Amino acid sequence: MLSGSQLFSIVCVVSALFYHGAFAQTLDPFTLGAFTETATFSVANQLGFFLDQDLNVTFFVVPNSTFAYSTLLDGGFDLVIGTADNPVNLRFNSNDSLSIVGQLDLGPDIVISGIPNIASILDLKGKALMVDSPVSGYAFILRDVLSLHGLQFGTDYTFQVIGSIPSRFEALNNGSLPDGTPVFATILTYPFTVQAAALSPPLPILARISDFIAPFFSSSLAIRTASTNSSASTPLVRTVAALLAANRFLADPTNQACATAAIAAELGVPPAQAAAEYASATDPVSGEVSQTDFEVGRQALLNVISVRMLSAGFSGAGPSFDFADAIVPGDGALIDYRVRDAALGILKTKSSADGCPLISGIA
Ligand SMILES: *[C@@H]1O[C@H](CO)[C@@H](O)[C@H](O)[C@H]1NC(C)=O
Ligand SMILES: *[C@@H]1O[C@H](CO)[C@@H](O)[C@H](O)[C@H]1NC(C)=O
Ligand SMILES: *[C@@H]1O[C@H](CO)[C@@H](O)[C@H](O)[C@H]1NC(C)=O
Ligand SMILES: *[C@@H]1O[C@H](CO)[C@@H](O)[C@H](O)[C@H]1NC(C)=O
Ligand SMILES: *[C@@H]1O[C@H](CO)[C@@H](O)[C@H](O)[C@H]1NC(C)=O
Numbered sequence: 001m002l003s004g005s006q007l008f009s010i011v012c013v014v015s016a017l018f019y020h021g022a023f024a025q026t027l028d029p030f031t032l033g034a035f036t037e038t039a040t041f042s043v044a045n046q047l048g049f050f051l052d053q054d055l056n057v058t059f060f061v062v063p064n065s066t067f068a069y070s071t072l073l074d075g076g077f078d079l080v081i082g083t084a085d086n087p088v089n090l091r092f093n094s095n096d097s098l099s100i101v102g103q104l105d106l107g108p109d110i111v112i113s114g115i116p117n118i119a120s121i122l123d124l125k126g127k128a129l130m131v132d133s134p135v136s137g138y139a140f141i142l143r144d145v146l147s148l149h150g151l152q153f154g155t156d157y158t159f160q161v162i163g164s165i166p167s168r169f170e171a172l173n174n175g176s177l178p179d180g181t182p183v184f185a186t187i188l189t190y191p192f193t194v195q196a197a198a199l200s201p202p203l204p205i206l207a208r209i210s211d212f213i214a215p216f217f218s219s220s221l222a223i224r225t226a227s228t229n230s231s232a233s234t235p236l237v238r239t240v241a242a243l244l245a246a247n248r249f250l251a252d253p254t255n256q257a258c259a260t261a262a263i264a265a266e267l268g269v270p271p272a273q274a275a276a277e278y279a280s281a282t283d284p285v286s287g288e289v290s291q292t293d294f295e296v297g298r299q300a301l302l303n304v305i306s307v308r309m310l311s312a313g314f315s316g317a318g319p320s321f322d323f324a325d326a327i328v329p330g331d332g333a334l335i336d337y338r339v340r341d342a343a344l345g346i347l348k349t350k351s352s353a354d355g356c357p358l359i360s361g362i363a
Helices: 002-020 039-046 065-073 085-094 137-147 165-174 192-198 235-251 253-267 271-281 298-310 338-344
Strands: 028-034 055-061 079-083 098-103 111-114 128-131 158-161 185-188 205-208 219-224
Touching: 028 065, 028 235, 039 055, 039 235, 039 253, 039 271, 055 235, 065 079, 065 085, 065 098, 065 219, 079 085, 079 235, 085 098, 085 137, 085 219, 085 298, 098 338, 111 192, 128 137, 128 165, 137 185, 137 298, 165 185, 165 192, 185 192, 192 205, 192 271, 219 235, 235 253, 235 338, 253 271
Parallel strands: 028 055, 028 079, 128 158, 128 185
Antiparallel strands: 079 219, 098 219, 111 185, 111 205
């Protein structure tokens, strides 16, 4: 899977060079790890926002959060897009040196979805639920929402540790693991929530997380704290600038048709499904367009902390840890805006009024 994604990214860049007719262009390599291709990433990749910043971005689909963030800390990834609970956990429990550059979304279409014969949350009693890690953000969300329905972890249900959302979606679709073990339900997000609804029969949505926890800070842009500096021309700053410009493009309704075409091309889905993905990505309550210039929502971050706290997820931080102080943005802190601010200084925006040339040439 890793080499496949890498190959895909290389193909994009080479065809982009044809389009721009600039074979002499020198591109800086940049390595991005993420669980899924967000709509903002699809727009950035398909519409040449990375190329505008002279970047050759290699996109790695990460298999699980442990791998994603240990690789980031080891220098294997330059940036990881993943749920904010991971940096919160690693920073506050383990004092790991990573920082959040900004907030991408508000919990992208996060739902609890089940196999077709599971009709409600209460049907999950006595079942095992699929998770990435039993001690990470989405497992804590599951525990919170199930406890609001009177179901307690350990007593009423257990966890199956499976991995990231693409593998959980596939297992849910199959109804079992490769060894025949039955599966029942899991958390899904963009773009899989729409894909689950498009199946025949559709996979039922048992609960929508934004009905229980909102605002919620899901996807964060995370980096090693050491790479947070004010040099305006680093590949990191330029990558964030490309993502910021792509995010503004996505948020502008006049670009709807072009953004939808970019999503269709990047995800390889038919137009009707891409339209539903666009609607999901631009939903003001859960999508990717409400955090202007990736500003972190304080209440959204506090909800991440509170949900982890409900599952006793701060044993490393200890009972006297000052969360209110620790979430104040600052140089070297959990929230460090220096890269974001430098990126805003070199933004190269565009509009579909100037055309919609997709790099992949599809759609
Ligand atoms: C982009 O990066 C990949 C992987 O690091 C590399 O193999 C490829 O040659 C690069 N392409 C360009 C056009 O720089
Ligand atoms: C995470 O992925 C890595 C790399 O594929 C794998 O070695 C590891 O066992 C996985 N960890 C979990 C908890 O699934
Ligand atoms: C956390 O790490 C920083 C350096 O990254 C260090 O200065 C500080 O003392 C550490 N705090 C604890 C409690 O270990
Ligand atoms: C799902 O089923 C397909 C075909 O039967 C199989 O190739 C694949 O490995 C299965 N995936 C999972 C995650 O069980
Ligand atoms: C700034 O960050 C880049 C990596 O993004 C690093 O190469 C450079 O040494 C850093 N500069 C300073 C002054 O820390």
